[in-house]
Amino acid sequence: MVKEPVRILIVGGGYVGMYTALRLQRKLKSELKRGEVELVVVSPDPYMTYQPFLPEAAAGSISPRHVVVPLRRVLGQCRIVIGEARSIDHARRTATLGTLATEEGGGTEQLTYDELVLAPGSISRALPIPGLADFAIGFKTVEEAIGLRNHVIEQMDIASSTRDPAIRDAALTFVFVGGGYAGVEALGELEDMARYTARYYHNIEPEDMKWILVEASDRILPEVGEEMGTYTITQLRRRNIDVRLKTRLDSCADRIAVLSDGARFPTRTVVWTAGVKPHPVLAATDLPLNARGRLRCTPQLTVEGAPHAWAAGDAAAVPDVTAAETGTETAPNAQHAVRQAGVLGDNIAHSLRGEPLETYSHKYVGSVASLGLHKGVAHVYGRKLKGYPAWFMHRVYHLSRVPTFNRKARVLAEWTLAGVFKREIVSLGSLEHPRAEFELAAGGKHPIDPKLDPKGSS
Structure with missing residues (x-):
């Protein structure tokens, strides 16, 4: 009787x-060759996105295809399933999947496993704010980053071509909600890019654009420390960026950003980065x-009270054994994620x-953070860096962490x-x-481009 291989199901790519x-491919190399172990990775995308590079991709410093790593190339000994886990019954060792095939034909697919990795x-983390779902854009995927870059430049095109001051003002107003890494780095890189781009418009000056950062707490970039956070605010304000602390977005309905401090900004751009x-x-x-x-x-990255279940990264509340206070958990960030993955594979x-x-x-x-080209802040091993040295450290660190030599080069x-x-x-x-031009040729009716319609969606 042929023994079935041990199936390790990894949810998340x-x-x-x-x-x-990747670690399991190396650690279980002989078992995989003998057919004793099967690795299955379920991911909604056929690639892994290196999120720290999204701001630079949005600014055009890195091509979108170099921010992602193809799973099939890197994980040659794994079975890659493009889809999502809809539910998991660990007691029965069964996962219910929705894949591209099931979306075409309806229904779901059942997959059994022996070991489960939840990642x-x-x-x-969206809030029930009026207009948020209709007009805002997130900043977690490469599609959102590149879409935002295109959107910012398109708003400059609209502002340059219109004679309506209200449309021009709304097009040149950019509101970012959230003062963490994603919000600050995205704003810093895009403002830098837009400032440079303005030199190619005969009727737009950098000072014509309004960049607004909205943060509900009393500080930004808490990971780099209070002093570096304060320095960041000072540098952003010197670039004419309106930083508003202890302020919330109450509404962005009808393309008007209404803040909790009473301010109202007609805008065609609201970027939501207020947490996950x-x-x-x-x-x-x-x-x-x-x-x-x-x-x-x-601390061994097993799920409490659930044998054969493992987890790490954002999905896992892992005790921090290095913390002075008991009950402290590791922060859900890339620094812990990459190290937890190694220990998880070994375990x-x-x-x-x-x-x-x-x-x-x-x-x-x-931590290190970029604030645009040649600008940054860092607080590493107790040392505080500003400006070019911090920006250079940011690039060196993330270049060392981006997967594969191919991507690094x-x-x-x-x-x-x-x-x-x-x-x-x-x-x-x-x-x-992509089908707009063909629809025009085939149907004879030009589809309305929402980007060129002042009342359309962004």
């Missing part, structure tokens, strides 16, 4: 999912969750071989070329509507 699978990441929440699939499992909806885990291999498990232990070393080449040649200021917004 992001940082944790990809690196865990679905997180999603944007656990992926919905966690609530569709029979595994234990904490009050914030994350999986309760042990699964140890478990299959009956070996002792390792404890995840990593003391947070600090391509990103470095693009940075080198960007230092020699001028920025690209081309908007390819038409890529978002």
Whole structure:
């Protein structure tokens, strides 16, 4: 009788999912060759997105294809399933999947497993704010980053071509909600790009544009410390960026951003980066969750009280064994995610071989943030850096962390070329509507381009 291989199901193809699978490919190389183990990775996209590079992709410093890593190329010994886990019954070792095939034919697919790795990441934490779902754009995917770049340049085109001062003012007003990494870095890079782009418009000056950062707390970039956060605010305000602390977005209905301090800004651009929440699939499992909806885990990255279930990254509440206070959890960031993935892969291999498990232990070393070309802040190993040194450290650190030598070489080449040649200021917004021209030819009726319609959607 042929023994069935041990199936390891990895839910999520992001940082944790990809690196865990990569580690398992190396650790279980002989078992995979003999057919004793099967690795299955379920991911909604056939690539992993390196999110720290999204701001630079939005600014045009890096090509979109170099921000992503193809899973099939990197995980050659894994079975890649493009889809999402809809629910998981760990008691029966069964996952219900929605794949591209099931979307075409209806229904769902059942997949059994022996070991489960939950690494679905997180999603944007949206609030029931009027107009948010209709007009705002997030900043978690490469599609959103490139769409936002195209959108900003298109707004400059609209402002340059209109004679209506109200439309011009709204087009040149950009509101970013959220003072964390995503919001500050996206705003800094895009403002830098738009400032450069303005030199090619005969009737737009950088001072004509309004850039507004809205943050509900009393500080921004808390990861780099209070002093560096204050320095960042000062630098942004010197660039004529309106930073509003202790302020919330109350509404963006009818293309008017209404803030809790009473300010009102007609705008065609609202970027929402105000936090994330656990992926919905966690609530569709029979595994234990904490009050914030994350999986309760042990320092060995197993799920509490659930044998053969593992988790790491944004989905996991992992105890921080290096913290002075008990009950402290590791922060859901890339610095922990990449290290947890390595320990997770090792521990699964140890478990299959009956070996002792390792404890995840990593003391947070600090953070770096880019504020645009040659501008940044950093607080690493107790040292504080500003300006060019911090920006350079930001690039060196993330270049060392982006997966595969192929991607490292391509990103470095693009940075080198960007230092020699001028920025690209081309908007390819038409890529978002690839059938528009054919529909015109086939139907004879020109579809309304919402970007050119003052009352249309963004």
